[in-house]
Amino acid sequence: MSEAVRRVGIVGIGNVGKAAASAILHENIADELYISDIDTERAKGEAFDFADSIELTPSRTRVAEVPLAGLAVCDVILVAVTERKKVISDSRLELLKGSAAITYDIVPKLRKAGFKGKYVIATNPCDIITYLFYKLSGLPKNHVIGTGTALDSMRFRRLLSKAIGNVDPRSINAFMVGEHGDSQIAAWSHVTVGGQPLDQFEADNADVFPKINREEVEDAARHFGWEIHKRKGNTQFGIGNELAFFARSILNDARIVTAASVVQNGEYGQHDLAIGVPIVLGRNGVEKIIRYQLSEKEWEGFSASADLIKRYTTQTLEEHQEPAVN
Structure with missing residues (x-):
């Protein structure tokens, strides 16, 4: 983990990713926050908007939109990706097929890019997706953590x-x-x-x-x-x-x-x-x-x-x- 510059990445800048980013920025948790999303223009817009909000706070966190591979330099990557679909019941398991497909797409790319930090996963169904991240990332099991319960x-x-x-x-x-x-x-x-x-x-x-x-x-x-x-x-x-x-x-x-x-x-x-x-x-x-x-x-x-x-x-x-x- 970098001692000089603390870097946090967020993959997926929907509702959950934005809420996480806001908390990180306004609580001054990291020196640099990198956000990445399949919709790059939207992610850039969010980064610009977050930069505006920082001017009004004591925080000096630097925020930028980056391609997925750009998250590899981070100490921690927060995973908030989700398939954009309507949830029709309280069972998170119905999200599994879409979430698994996204996981099998992004984790090998981040591994190839050389990510060696910690994953924190909120994507549902959280327990299963956390295990898939562990299997695909090549990281020690204590470096892959789901928010779980x-x-x-x-x-x-x-x-x-x-x-x-x-x-x-x-x-x-x-x-x-x-x-x-x-x-x-x-x-x-x-x-x-x-x-x-x-x-x-x-x-x-x-x-x-x-x-x-x-x-x-x-x-x-x-x-x-x-x-x-x-x-x-x-x-x-x-x-x-x-x-x-x-x-x-x-x-x-x-x-x-x-x-x-x-x-x-x-x-x-x-x-x-x-x-x-x-x-x-x-x-x-x-x-x-x-x-x-x-x-x-x-x-x-x-x-x-x-x-x-x-x-x-x-x-x-x-x-x-x-x-x-x-």
């Missing part, structure tokens, strides 16, 4: 906060794990409030707050993205800022704990797939995968989610004549 976990904490009297969500430790999709689960057995296990917190405050309807909260966290999408046609600011957060955490060696979709090598009993779990995020990308001892019910849900991801991953690899997942 990071945003879902943030939503989960916010919903829990509301249920227990608006305790600051940052004082709540809680994660959604598994697929960034309909099969994800809440790791209830590891939820704490101010370090106190949730079960104990509820017991101590039974006369103040009603008992949490866990099924209702978990389901709301699982489908919150669709609630946004069906009202405005997309999600952008939450996931855009999540991408910027990942870039900042890597560049600053934050070693912060977050959920992410990462390639498994025996952790959680899984091999050769990417799935959402808690990690330590820092300069080396995935510094550590945090292994939760899930309850029996949680293990069942997590395993079912992993099986779903593996089935679709294997199918996609076979369609593109890649070796199947073991």
Whole structure:
């Protein structure tokens, strides 16, 4: 990673890419921001517009539109590409065919151009696309990171906060794990409030707050993205800022704990797939995968989610004549 000039690239400058770019520029996360899109004129226009906005802020990030190969000099590339199609359900899996085709197009080109940094992937279905990036990029598995259930976990904490009297969500430790999709689960057995296990917190405050309807909260966290999408046609600011957060955490060696979709090598009993779990995020990308001892019910849900991801991953690899997942 460059110590002198911190460079972040964004491939795909649609709604999510623009939100990520705005956060990076206005939070002064990088010294240089490179954006690339198949629509080069649009990308140039966005770069010009972002340059105008910087004049009104303390940020001095330099922004430029570049061809795809121009992203190879970056320390971190944020992936926000998507097939432009109408999403008709809350299942992100329906995006797989188009997203896989784009992945098989751009990753070999970036590999040929010599990219050796970190990928952070928001393109859906995130877990499967993250694994494809790993397979095609030639990079170590800790350098390829999907946003996975990071945003879902943030939503989960916010919903829990509301249920227990608006305790600051940052004082709540809680994660959604598994697929960034309909099969994800809440790791209830590891939820704490101010370090106190949730079960104990509820017991101590039974006369103040009603008992949490866990099924209702978990389901709301699982489908919150669709609630946004069906009202405005997309999600952008939450996931855009999540991408910027990942870039900042890597560049600053934050070693912060977050959920992410990462390639498994025996952790959680899984091999050769990417799935959402808690990690330590820092300069080396995935510094550590945090292994939760899930309850029996949680293990069942997590395993079912992993099986779903593996089935679709294997199918996609076979369609593109890649070796199947073991």
